Amino acid sequence: MSAAKALLVAAAFAGFAAAHVGSPDVFFQGKAGPYPVLVSIRPPDAIPGVARIEVRALSSDVQQVELTPTPMTGIAATHPPAADIAERSKADRQVFDGSLWLMSAGSWEVHVRAVGAKGSGELPVPVPAVALKMKPMARGVGVFLFGMMVFLSVGLVAIVGAAVDKRRVLAMAITSGIVVFALWGGWAWWGQDASTANRKLYKPLEISATIDDAGQMNLRITDPGWLPLRKLDDLVPDHGHIMHLILVGWPAMDRVFHLHPEQNAPGYFSMPAPSIRRGTYRIYADIVHDSGFAETAVGEVVLPDIAGKPVSGDDAAGPSLPADGYRMVWLHDSAKPIVARQVNLFSFEIVGPDGRPAPDLEPYMGMGGHAEFVKEDGSVFAHVHPTGSVSMAAIGIASPAAMMAMHETRVGPVVSFPYGLPSAGRYRVFVQMKRAGKVETGSFELTAARSL
Numbered sequence: 001m002s003a004a005k006a007l008l009v010a011a012a013f014a015g016f017a018a019a020h021v022g023s024p025d026v027f028f029q030g031k032a033g034p035y036p037v038l039v040s041i042r043p044p045d046a047i048p049g050v051a052r053i054e055v056r057a058l059s060s061d062v063q064q065v066e067l068t069p070t071p072m073t074g075i076a077a078t079h080p081p082a083a084d085i086a087e088r089s090k091a092d093r094q095v096f097d098g099s100l101w102l103m104s105a106g107s108w109e110v111h112v113r114a115v116g117a118k119g120s121g122e123l124p125v126p127v128p129a130v131a132l133k134m135k136p137m138a139r140g141v142g143v144f145l146f147g148m149m150v151f152l153s154v155g156l157v158a159i160v161g162a163a164v165d166k167r168r169v170l171a172m173a174i175t176s177g178i179v180v181f182a183l184w185g186g187w188a189w190w191g192q193d194a195s196t197a198n199r200k201l202y203k204p205l206e207i208s209a210t211i212d213d214a215g216q217m218n219l220r221i222t223d224p225g226w227l228p229l230r231k232l233d234d235l236v237p238d239h240g241h242i243m244h245l246i247l248v249g250w251p252a253m254d255r256v257f258h259l260h261p262e263q264n265a266p267g268y269f270s271m272p273a274p275s276i277r278r279g280t281y282r283i284y285a286d287i288v289h290d291s292g293f294a295e296t297a298v299g300e301v302v303l304p305d306i307a308g309k310p311v312s313g314d315d316a317a318g319p320s321l322p323a324d325g326y327r328m329v330w331l332h333d334s335a336k337p338i339v340a341r342q343v344n345l346f347s348f349e350i351v352g353p354d355g356r357p358a359p360d361l362e363p364y365m366g367m368g369g370h371a372e373f374v375k376e377d378g379s380v381f382a383h384v385h386p387t388g389s390v391s392m393a394a395i396g397i398a399s400p401a402a403m404m405a406m407h408e409t410r411v412g413p414v415v416s417f418p419y420g421l422p423s424a425g426r427y428r429v430f431v432q433m434k435r436a437g438k439v440e441t442g443s444f445e446l447t448a449a450r451s452l
């Protein structure tokens with residue numbers, strides 16, 4: 001490997017990861033005291049790095065927004081730095097933009113403080129930050145640095161040669177030796193650094209599924225090797241379940257299951273298999289560690305026809321709507337394109353046989369609804385709630401009071417999910433809402449246009 005190539009290897013880390021797959025931006029809807037706000041956080045290119053934050057006030061009486069990042073736990077969590085004041089947009093007076101440095105990977109929290117006529121209030125937004133990929137050095141920079149290195153090395157030898165009268169050749173030879181040794185040391189150090197960085201890169205957990213003779217679906221999570229810190233015996237329940245298992249019929253994305261297996265031992269889960277039509281299914285399993293770090297384990301399974309139990313309780317299979325004269329409707333303006341990486345409120349309602357929105361929606365696992373966005377090429381999976389893309393368990397660890405305030409007791413008739421599709425292309429969104437004691441699933445196709 002040449003020195004130039006070594007120079008072209010990673011210079012910096014990139015990324016964030018929430019739970020989800022391929023969906024790094026954080027969207028969060030909640031109340032900063034008396035003010036409803038919609039917060040979008042865009043990942044930095046590197047850690048340490050700058051996160052871009054947009055706070056949209058959903059009422060017109062917010063005058064100022066302040067932003068403060070802290071680690072979610074530990075001593076630093078209680079010693080916040082001075083707040084940054086977000087800049088109020090001239091084009092839209094309800095939008096406030098800011099940027100914050102995040103100094104290390106881990107579970108972060110951005111405190112959004114809104115100030116206005118009704119006093120002030122704060123909303124903590126959990127932000128899990130990890131290294132997602134290594135950023136290769138730009139070729140031009142590498143070539144330039146390699147040129148500089150050659151120039152400086154030759155220059156140093158030449159300077160020594162010019163400065164010494166006697167034994168000029170010997171002095172130049174010794175200097176050359178020192179330069180070569182220093183370069184070799186630098187190259188070895190760089191290679192070591194790059195391989196350490198590579199080991200720190202986030203690698204999602206893997207999950208496999210098998211069906212045994214007793215009709216039990218057994219799931220196993222394995223760690224492909226990431227940080228030695230990652231454990232599987234530290235999971236905490238989210239919406240009352242230790243795992244939210246989503247199976248998506250693949251590649252047609254025509255079927256979805258939202259299931260909740262039990263944990264038998266760290267990494268081992270099982271449940272009675274529901275009735276399933278044979279085929280290939282993508283597996284996405286959402287879990288949360290007790291640090292508040294949420295992850296999605298990913299896998300794929302080919303299943304036979306299974307005559308299992310009908311889904312019940314919090315479990316859902318779909319699409320189940322339209323049925324009995326009820327259908328789920330996506331409320332959107334088809335003239336207004338959906339643009340990648342821009343936050344949208346995806347709004348749905350269930351319409352009854354009389355053509356009116358059903359007035360009897362119920363909370364489903366504490367929320368107005370659950371939505372799973374899946375991209376057709378498999379590169380994106382995001383499990384989103386009316387509060388946004390952040391896991392409720394993470395919110396609970398950041399602020400138990402904030403989590404309690406977010407549990408919905410009255411629902412509908414419209415349920416909205418704040419989310420931005422991470423890239424242009426075709427997606428499917430599966431939406432689960434509960435009505436008359438039954439979880440209903442709707443399925444919708446979306447297309448995101450390239451962002452400008």
Ligand SMILES: [Cu+2]
Pocket residue numbers: 244369370371383384385
């Ligand atoms: Cu959910």
